[in-house]
Amino acid sequence: MSSTQPGYRQPSELLEPFSEQTDTSIERSYDDVDVQQIATLLQHINLAWSRVPRTYIVLRKINRLDTLADLIAFGFTDYSIPITPRSLPRPLDITLRGEFERAQPCVLTQLFNLERGVHGSHVHFPPDAAIPLLHQGTLGTGGYGVVDKVQSLISYKTYARKQVPRKFIIAPKGKKALQLLENETEVIKGLNHHHIVSFIDSYTDSDFFALIMSPVGRWI
Structure with a gap:
């Protein structure tokens, strides 16, 4: 018998809607509220992941969450975004670098530019x-x-x-x-x-x- 209480959902289940596409012809983008909600949910799954919610979002979008631990170990953070194919850590293959670069605009929100003094x-x-x-x-x-x-x-x-x-x-x-x-x-x-x-x-x-x-x- 499952010990899960009726109506209770695991944090991993609550993350699912953020990955779903209601219209496959439209690439989903994430606003700052989305990013903060994802970071909060990740605190219950993996504390290290919760500190890089934008990186998590991009890797999940391109189905490469298997590389997140390596990126974190390398010292990669959300502040490393946006990246170019050359700036992503070398342990990652060239194909992944290109996929990451193409997907990253979905997390480049207004708040993300706050520390950068863009222009x-x-x-x-x-x-x-x-x-x-x-x-x-x-x-x-x-x-x-x-x-x-x-x-x-x-x-x-x-x-x-x-x-x-x-x-x-x-x-x-x-x-x-x-x-x-x-x-x-x-x-x-x-x-x-x-x-x-x-x-x-x-x-x-x-x-x-x-x-x-x-x-x-x-x-x-």
Whole structure:
């Protein structure tokens, strides 16, 4: 007799809908909510896999999950994406490199570009976006905002994040706050030294304007 309770589904079963195609003529793409849900389910299957949900998605899409352990052992992470045939680890055959490259656009979401400062653009997130930054403590407060320590759920690097409530920007005196933020952003963008803060990226969500900076030690 099975010990599984009626109605209970294993995490592996819950992953199945993410792989199904409702229309075989359309290549499925994954949004940031999908990626986060898959990462959460993978925590119950293989913790190492849960740290590379985009890599898992691509390999599952091309039916090559058998290579995931080798990729992880090599040091490959989601931050290694996007890849070219030459940049994928050598232990993997040339055919797999090409398949991976062709399939990877399905996981190149807006949030994925947050740490990369793609074309130096500011990122705008919709209200329901799951921003891939894990809060790890407050580093300081002052002026218009709060600086906290965050860990990326993509690269697992640690950053300092300055958040300013948008209500300060749209308030009667918001023009001054916005000007200060713009000036600070431009100054940080111009810095590039390991002893001082450097600009990583910036974003706006429904509640905050935020700057992502490195290294964290500068704020401790």
